[in-house]
Amino acid sequence: MVDPITLRRTSFRALFVAVAFVFVFVRILPFMGPSGGWPAPDLIVVMAFAWILRRPDYLPLWLLACVALFADVVFMRPLGLWALATVLGTEFLRRRSHLTLEKPFPLEWLLIATVLLAMHAGEALMLAVTMVPQPGLGATLLEYLTTVAVYPLAVMATAFVFGVRPPSPNERDAEART
Numbered sequence: 001m002v003d004p005i006t007l008r009r010t011s012f013r014a015l016f017v018a019v020a021f022v023f024v025f026v027r028i029l030p031f032m033g034p035s036g037g038w039p040a041p042d043l044i045v046v047m048a049f050a051w052i053l054r055r056p057d058y059l060p061l062w063l064l065a066c067v068a069l070f071a072d073v074v075f076m077r078p079l080g081l082w083a084l085a086t087v088l089g090t091e092f093l094r095r096r097s098h099l100t101l102e103k104p105f106p107l108e109w110l111l112i113a114t115v116l117l118a119m120h121a122g123e124a125l126m127l128a129v130t131m132v133p134q135p136g137l138g139a140t141l142l143e144y145l146t147t148v149a150v151y152p153l154a155v156m157a158t159a160f161v162f163g164v165r166p167p168s169p170n171e172r173d174a175e176a177r178t
Contacts, residue, residue: 012058015162016051020044020067024074039143041150044071045119048090049112049151050158053101054166056094064090081126085119101166105152113148120144 023043044067051059068083092115093100100108120140127134134140158164 009058012051012055012162012164013060013063016047016059017063017067019047019162020071023047024071028074038146039139041143041147043150043154044068045086045089045116046112046147046151046154047158048086049093049115050154051164052090052093053097053108054158054164056097058164059090061087061091078127078132081123082119085123088122089115089119105155109148109151112151116144116147 027040027043048059048064048068065083065087068086069080071077072079072081072083093111096111100111124134124140
């Protein structure tokens with residue numbers, strides 16, 4: 001028989017992969033006309049941030065790296081660059097996840113906005129150093145702003161739709177024993 005904690009972790013990991021694949025599929029659909037429009041928010045990163053801050057054990061590093069690398073391939077971004085930024089950003093947040101549980105949501109949102117800004121700045125710096133053509137500053141800023149604006153919705157979906165909530169004291173004790 002499978003341990004219930006292991007089964008729960010595995011099912012949430014599979015759920016994250018399924019949700020990420022749905023996000024990728026929806027993003028590659030031709031909803032916009034040829035003129036473009038607003039850049040879409042990076043929903044995979046936003047969901048990863050929300051999951052990492054609430055239950056870091058549900059989203060291991062290797063799984064997030066694979067999903068982010070898959071997204072880089074599908075979206076034809078520089079291979080591994082945004083995946084690396086995603087991994088570094090989420091690992092920074094993972095180390096601080098126990099601190100953010102006691103803080104009010106606006107401070108968490110500010111932390112997410114700051115980490116996301118650092119990720120975009122790091123990506124722009126790497127693209128500049130390697131002399132790779134970069135997207136325009138306006139498009140990057142719009143993507144950043146839409147991603148930050150979507151974060152509260154991702155947190156609500158994480159908690160109320162997917163059921164990823166911070167562990168209760170009883171759950172922490174049970175996980176510590178295993």
